[in-house]
Amino acid sequence: MHPVMTAGLRFIGAGYCLVKADWPKTLRFARESRTLSRRGGARALVGSILAPFRYGTSPEEYFLFGFYDKLHAERKRWVGTVGMWLAQRRFVPATIRGDFADKTRFTERYRELMDGSARFHTATDDPEPLLEALRAAGHDIFIKPADGQCGSGASVLSAEELRQDGRGALARATAGGGTYIVERRLTNHPNLQRISPDALSTIRVVTAVTTAGEIEFLFARARFSNGKVVDNLGSGGLAVPVDLDSGVISGPAIASASLIDRTFERHPKTGETFQGKAIPMWDAVLDLAKRSALRQTEARVIGWDIAVTPDGPLLLEGNHNWGKVLWQMPVGEGMAQELERIKVRVLA
Template sequence: MGYYLKQLDREKFSLFLDHAAELSGRSRFSLLSDILKSVFMYNVSILEYFQFRFFELSKQERERWAGMGQMYEYQLKMNPRNSRHILDNKTLFYKHYGDFFIHQVADVEDLENNPELAESILSNPSGKLVFKVSDGKCGAQVKIMNCEGFDRQGLVTFMKENNFGLVEEFIEQHPEMNRLSPSAVNTVRVITQLDDRGEVDILGCRLRISVNSSVDNMAAGNLAAPIDETTGRVSGPAVYSDITKPEQEFHPVTNVKIPGFQVPFWDEVLAMVHEAALAHPQNRSIGWDVVVTDKGPGLIEGNHDWCKLLWQLPVKKGLKSQLMNYVKQ
């Protein structure tokens, strides 16, 4: 509870509390009492109480949701601290999984030792660069700039002065993904799980959709929708993590219909994440962020602490039972 209170976005909490009181007809005192009980009974955070809509659910329904505490314990078991560092650090991820990238990436050492790589990144077709800190989360600490005005040494100096671990060419996403939302690169999140035989299972596939934002993360106010694993088609409306906002059948800016939207190169997406999941099997449960271009899919990053909101909210149900078999293995 102390951790949840320390991390609590109080402005969002107040907004959610008022909204839940209005929807449920319950007093704020009643909801606060229920939140306190739920944190301890179901191992969820304070905001998750609202995002999982516990104020509308029975005890049996609440038990189906995997909250922050549950996920922390699960992901620590699946991805131990002594092996998850290659996922936690963007520079290390690039070093270990670079074969799955479809775009050019470099750290400072690469730029200093390989002038040709620096020139190639600076002359990439988009004319833009993406700078990232090595330990950035949820789209934070990302800066997009034009290539114009940079040379190799200027690039190195800028990265050192601003503590950027990586520079990447700006990815030009597939025209269909751009038609859906052009404000950011819209990525696919595929969550893989290795079973006790070392075989790859898929826990879920989601499409992250930007809404007038330069990133596509739900935490930044964007949408997410479920994807049918078999077909690669979006199988339902998109949702926000903000409970005051309604689900969307159509993109609120481009008006493209979301259910039925086909993710391009779907077979290739699945084949790639299956191969990536086996590359370093000491990490058994990973949320892969995949970009789709007109040349095919590529990895952006892998997450050992993949988001339980992105996993569960788009399908509007708790998925904790999916994890239980792997805990027993």
């Protein structure tokens, strides 16, 4: 790409970071940073505003990555929103990006690797045919917006709610408008359920299709709910690093809701330890990620969200924007150099 075009895109990306910034959260982070470093507070807030242009990070990422207490050279080792956006738009062509951004399209393309129970519903649809099918199935259901991100707008309806006031419950769950995916609520494998019983825990496995057409596993993370119906970091969940070879959790959990007390050796609610526990059926998890990647090899790098149920792993989603925070924070290490190595392996 021509350097002038790259510079222009970086400027656009930096502006996007400022427009989309969560300023109440950023201000809270600035206040918290004052208790953690003498370079925190107002000075750090100014740094976070300049960070999109200097480092390609959003104001929130400036604090999450601990830039307020890092020197310039250390900050350059981390990848922010802008750098990931520039890379990921090359990893996945625009012509197929919608297959991952739109969950209805993704579900249709990858359905046989998934649970298979998903149905689509909008607020203008007659709910009775759907409710009749859901009541007959007798399951609790999970509902999420087809264009949702980070668990936003997701909810759970019990089989009892569907029986007693299905029309009203469904209307409330889909009040945000647009298309929703309605599917059977899956349950964790017992080994994962002991750690976090409130929601389905998911494994993010990121794969790359190399220029030689081979599938590489880049990294894996596991996510656990912290009392909500979703496990996403952005919705208050916890994330841990997972060793690719063994499937064993290799470090404590991290959270991104606060800068203070954000590392957890044990789950805050169940008291279960994280490090050293094995993700069940790990070989099958990797096999599912590989089969998913082979479905559409034009998508060079994708983050696959996989659930490990009592009956085995199931694919949930594929993400073309697979997460700079989830990649770097659980290991406390910037991945800018690793991103450059990935580009060499996957881009012709």
